[in-house]
Amino acid sequence: MAMPSPLPTDLAEIIAGRFKLLGDPMRLRIIDRLRAGEAGVGQLASELGSSQQNVSKHLQVLHSAGILDRRREGNSVIYWLADDAMVEMCDRVCGSMAQQLVEVRDRLEALQGG
Secondary structure, X not given: OOOOOOOOHHHHHHHHHHHHHXXXXXXXXXXXXXXXXXXXXXXXXXXHOOOHHHHHHHHHHHXXXXXXXXXXXXXXXXXXXXXXXXXXXXXXXXXXXXXXXXXXXXXXXXXXXX
């Protein structure tokens, strides 16, 4: 879908809010981890090296925004990615950043004579 131009104020605020969600490294790490498949809070906390309380807080924010979905399994809550567009956006941004990092490393190596 093509973006309207000029961008209406209300739409700009919604888009900015979505980008703000990605402004936290732990949320990016959670999204990245869930690309590999669904997981519970405890599993995510263990894999990401964080507390269950911290991970749970970020999961709630991502769920409220519609980026994640969840279901209860006994005493556990299992999360998975619900917004494919968010995954695609992260792929594009992360891929671009990774390419820039490679280019910077190459330039530094060239400057150092390596």
